[in-house]
Amino acid sequence: MDPFADTLQRLREAFSSGRTRPAEFRAAQLEGLSRFLQENKQLLQEALAQDLHKSVFESEVSEISISQNEINLALRDLRAWMKDEKVPKNLATQLDSAFIRKEPFGLVLIIAPWNYPLNLTLTPLVGALAAGNCVVLKPSEISKNTEKILAEVLPRYLDQSCFAVVLGGPQETGQLLEHKFDYIFFTGSPRVGKIVMAAAAKHLTPVTLELGGKNPCYVDDNCDPQTVANRVAFFRYFNTGQTCVAPDYVLCSPEMQARLLPALQSAITRFYGEDPQSSPDLGRIINEKNFQRLRGLLSCGRVAIGGQSDESDRYIAPTVLVDVQETEPVMQEEIFGPILPIVNVRSLDEAIAFITRREKPLALYAFSNSSQVVKQILAQTSSGGFCGNDGFMHLTVASLPFGGVGASGMGSYHGKFSFDTFSHHRACLLRRPGLEKIYALRYPPHTPRNLRVLLMAMETRCCSCTLL
Amino acid sequence: MKDEPAARNLVTQLDSAFIRKEPFGLVLIIAPWNYPLNLTLTPLVGALAAGNCVVLKPSEISKSTEKVLAEVLPQYLDKSCFAVVLGGPEETGQLLEHKFNYILFTGSPRVGKIVMAAAAKHLTPVTLELGGKNPCYVDDNCDPQTVANRVAFFRYFNTGQTCVAPDYVLCSPEMQARLLPALQSAITRFYGEDPQSSPDLGRIINEKNFQRLRGLLSCGRVAIGGQSDESDRYIAPTVLVDVQETEPVMQEEIFGPILPIVNVRSLDEAIAFITRREKPLALYAFSNSSQVVNQMLAQTSSGTFSGNDGFTFMTLPSLPLGGVGNSGMGRYHGKFSFDTFSHHRACLLSYSGLEKLKDIRYPPYSAYKEQLLSWALGSQSCTLLPPAGQDLWATGPAPFRAKVSSAAS
Numbered sequence: 001m002d003p004f005a006d007t008l009q010r011l012r013e014a015f016s017s018g019r020t021r022p023a024e025f026r027a028a029q030l031e032g033l034s035r036f037l038q039e040n041k042q043l044l045q046e047a048l049a050q051d052l053h054k055s056v057f058e059s060e061v062s063e064i065s066i067s068q069n070e071i072n073l074a075l076r077d078l079r080a081w082m083k084d085e086k087v088p089k090n091l092a093t094q095l096d097s098a099f100i101r102k103e104p105f106g107l108v109l110i111i112a113p114w115n116y117p118l119n120l121t122l123t124p125l126v127g128a129l130a131a132g133n134c135v136v137l138k139p140s141e142i143s144k145n146t147e148k149i150l151a152e153v154l155p156r157y158l159d160q161s162c163f164a165v166v167l168g169g170p171q172e173t174g175q176l177l178e179h180k181f182d183y184i185f186f187t188g189s190p191r192v193g194k195i196v197m198a199a200a201a202k203h204l205t206p207v208t209l210e211l212g213g214k215n216p217c218y219v220d221d222n223c224d225p226q227t228v229a230n231r232v233a234f235f236r237y238f239n240t241g242q243t244c245v246a247p248d249y250v251l252c253s254p255e256m257q258a259r260l261l262p263a264l265q266s267a268i269t270r271f272y273g274e275d276p277q278s279s280p281d282l283g284r285i286i287n288e289k290n291f292q293r294l295r296g297l298l299s300c301g302r303v304a305i306g307g308q309s310d311e312s313d314r315y316i317a318p319t320v321l322v323d324v325q326e327t328e329p330v331m332q333e334e335i336f337g338p339i340l341p342i343v344n345v346r347s348l349d350e351a352i353a354f355i356t357r358r359e360k361p362l363a364l365y366a367f368s369n370s371s372q373v374v375k376q377i378l379a380q381t382s383s384g385g386f387c388g389n390d391g392f393m394h395l396t397v398a399s400l401p402f403g404g405v406g407a408s409g410m411g412s413y414h415g416k417f418s419f420d421t422f423s424h425h426r427a428c429l430l431r432r433p434g435l436e437k438i439y440a441l442r443y444p445p446h447t448p449r450n451l452r453v454l455l456m457a458m459e460t461r462c463c464s465c466t467l468l
Numbered sequence: 469m470k471d472e473p474a475a476r477n478l479v480t481q482l483d484s485a486f487i488r489k490e491p492f493g494l495v496l497i498i499a500p501w502n503y504p505l506n507l508t509l510t511p512l513v514g515a516l517a518a519g520n521c522v523v524l525k526p527s528e529i530s531k532s533t534e535k536v537l538a539e540v541l542p543q544y545l546d547k548s549c550f551a552v553v554l555g556g557p558e559e560t561g562q563l564l565e566h567k568f569n570y571i572l573f574t575g576s577p578r579v580g581k582i583v584m585a586a587a588a589k590h591l592t593p594v595t596l597e598l599g600g601k602n603p604c605y606v607d608d609n610c611d612p613q614t615v616a617n618r619v620a621f622f623r624y625f626n627t628g629q630t631c632v633a634p635d636y637v638l639c640s641p642e643m644q645a646r647l648l649p650a651l652q653s654a655i656t657r658f659y660g661e662d663p664q665s666s667p668d669l670g671r672i673i674n675e676k677n678f679q680r681l682r683g684l685l686s687c688g689r690v691a692i693g694g695q696s697d698e699s700d701r702y703i704a705p706t707v708l709v710d711v712q713e714t715e716p717v718m719q720e721e722i723f724g725p726i727l728p729i730v731n732v733r734s735l736d737e738a739i740a741f742i743t744r745r746e747k748p749l750a751l752y753a754f755s756n757s758s759q760v761v762n763q764m765l766a767q768t769s770s771g772t773f774s775g776n777d778g779f780t781f782m783t784l785p786s787l788p789l790g791g792v793g794n795s796g797m798g799r800y801h802g803k804f805s806f807d808t809f810s811h812h813r814a815c816l817l818s819y820s821g822l823e824k825l826k827d828i829r830y831p832p833y834s835a836y837k838e839q840l841l842s843w844a845l846g847s848q849s850c851t852l853l854p855p856a857g858q859d860l861w862a863t864g865p866a867p868f869r870a871k872v873s874s875a876a877s
Binding site: 016018055056058060061065066068069072087088089090092093096098100101103105182190193194197198200201202204206209211223224226227230231234267270271272273279280281282367368369371374382383384385386387388389390393394395396397398399400401402403405406407409410411412425426427428429430431432434436439440442445446458 | 474475476477479480483485487488490492493569577580581584585587588589591593596598610611613614615617618621654657658659660666667668669743754755756758761765767769770771772773774775776777780781783784786787788789790792793794796797798799811812813814815816817818819820821823826827829830831832833834835837838841842845846
């Protein structure tokens with residue numbers, strides 16, 4: 001029994017009917033998303049608190065507001081994005097109309113994760129809807145309270161002939177992926193990313209994969225330790241470390257480590273108090289499985305700060321580990337929790353060598369008072385995104401593309417990049433039916449003279465001819 | 469290659485925000501045999517311009533060009549960063565087991581799936597330039613000779629072995645009656661009474677494709693041409709009529725000098741016919757009415773579209789060449805090539821001091837902080853803010869002081 005066939009068929013028919021093409025329809029969907037957020041804010045905050053013990057601040061700033069900003073941007077710029085883009089012409093095409101038309105792909109599948117279950121569902125959805133696609137949404141079953149709202153409440157705000165939520169775990173998702181989609185947007189682990197891409201290959205479906213990795217955080221000796229500690233701690237322990245772009249581990253000299261440790265302790269105490277477990281601003285681990293995994297990591301290296309855990313609460317204290325070996329699990333897998341290992345390097349070059357030996361991460365951080373140091377790390381490494389002297393602020397800038405490279409993913413989105421990701425860019429050339437005498441130049445029998453004229457007319461240089 | 473500045477929100481006002489283009493690393497280009505020079509060099513230009521090292525796998529089928537690419541081309545490039553590898557399907561399969569940082573493949577959809585599946589094992593991004601049956605709609609409201617000239621020219625160019633060639637014509641029986649003599653006239657004008665002796669007509673690439681195409685000659689009814697000569701791998705410029713949708717000539721990409729005409733009774737029927745099938749790499753619509761052309765454009769999808777002509781758009785590097793659906797993914801030509809072979813890295817360079825400005829986001833959280841930050845993060849388009857490109861990193865202390873006072877006010 002295929003539980004999805006009917007839903008997908010219905011959505012395909014809706015797409016074929018042309019329903020999603022007009023700007024008015026798309027704007028109405030985006031406005032629906034906006035009302036969904038505004039009318040259910042409390043419900044969403046409660047769900048996020050139940051799933052991840054997210055504070056109202058974090059829910060607002062990293063889930064609700066950020067999604068609302070994307071909706072607002074899309075509503076503001078929708079018609080500009082939809083417009084045909086005229087392109088420069090050569091002499092041969094001077095009398096033609098040459099442009100790029102943005103078209104929806106058709107049926108889009110969005111598979112969303114549990115760590116920012118609202119943001120990482122809605123932000124791609126904004127792009128897919130703005131681009132005029134029909135959408136199947138597969139929210140994470142792990143963040144079950146948010147899943148429930150997305151499945152039961154969200155569809156009421158959208159045209160349900162063009163939008164559907166499907167539920168299930170890995171097995172159901174596997175079944176879903178056997179179907180043909182016109183685009184697949186996946187956020188999750190590299191391991192599952194490969195499975196998604198392999199499934200997409202069977203149908204030649206293009207994909208964007210937002211994956212993860214171990215995001216290095218280099219800290220130069222030439223830094224104020226407290227400033228660095230504040231910034232690193234804030235971004236590491238935000239959402240209890242369950243962030244794909246969080247600094248995963250620190251690279252610094254032993255001297256800097258000695259100055260950083262008390263500063264980190266100071267930042268943690270300032271942020272979460274003497275007893276972090278009772279702070280309303282610190283979240284919890286999503287589920288038992290991840291809690292156990294993280295608790296296992298606490299025995300790597302040596303605990304310098306934190307290290308406490310409480311199974312009944314899925315609580316793990318903001319922790320810093322030192323004396324870690326590269327071969328230990330904490331330096332092998334993406335941590336995705338409130339644990340920060342510090343690895344010692346003796347120089348910038350050694351740090352760069354360490355980083356470039358490993359898979360390209362989703363984010364890379366470099367702290368230094370010297371802009372030259374920051375720029376050198378930028379120049380000699382690769383990563384999805386990069387931030388100098390701060391944490392993942394780059395993802396709040398809608399004019400920067402958000403995406404990975406290598407094992408951390410392919411493709412990008414946010415702002416206009418979302419619209420472009422979910423659109424096919426069709427090259428169009430419209431010529432007049434007459435003037436055959438001019439175009440006859442290219443027909444056989446060919447002569448050297450005709451060839452010369454044609455080559456000249458095709459030349460790119462002619463684009464800048466000021467007479468034209 | 470230049471960093472592209474990006475517009476900032478209020479929270480990142482003092483930062484430098486830009487997109488940096490970086491090479492992926494090791495790029496694999498698998499090229500086909502039909503335009504063995506162009507479809508090898510054009511992607512290569514993009515890959516090299518973007519700063520990658522390149523492995524080139526030219527087609528073994530166009531063996532004379534393969535030889536030149538393998539033996540002569542490397543002499544002109546830095547061989548520590550460029551290599552040509554040779555072989556057939558088996559060797560290419562072996563090659564694909566290795567990890568590359570980007571793969572650009574030009575070829576059939578069938579092999580495209582194999583390439584993408586191999587790429588998936590290493591999470592390697594791909595551009596697949598595939599193919600399909602490119603429909604060519606001809607409205608009743610047309611001058612038959614003009615249409616015939618254009619369609620014939622683009623169909624028989626390179627003996628039809630072009631991924632963007634018009635594959636079949638859709639028109640009414642009335643238009644077909646006018647088109648046939650016009651097509652014959654165009655063919656005679658282009659290639660003479662005996663096309664086999666024209667220096668301007670090519671040949672089929674190999675025996676296998678020749679036999680395949682000769683088989684297609686028995687579909688429908690030959691209206692023009694139909695001759696073939698095995699010793700020369702010659703197939704005459706041919707037009708077929710009375711073809712059924714189920715016949716092989718309407719099932720596979722023709723890739724030869726054979727043009728079937730399928731009858732439809734209206735524009736809507738033509739659009740329905742087209743949209744029932746896989747999205748093609750190119751779509752052509754001929755009509756004196758721009759409304760008809762625009763309707764065809766609006767109600768179909770394809771890699772590329774041309775009104776009242778053939779694949780002239782290929783000569784315009786400002787237009788992206790790429791497919792959609794079964795005809796491919798990704799695109800190249802001109803700047804699109806450079807962008808295809810580059811990773812676009814989002815960069816934000818912030819300042820190491822001014823911690824008090826960043827302080828506001830730290831716990832313990834408060835409703836006030838939350839509101840302020842939400843507002844500041846959302847301010848993507850505030851006209852009071854300086855444009856992208858101006859920041860502490862570029863401009864130094866004095867403008868910075870001015871910015872701080874405007875941010876505080």
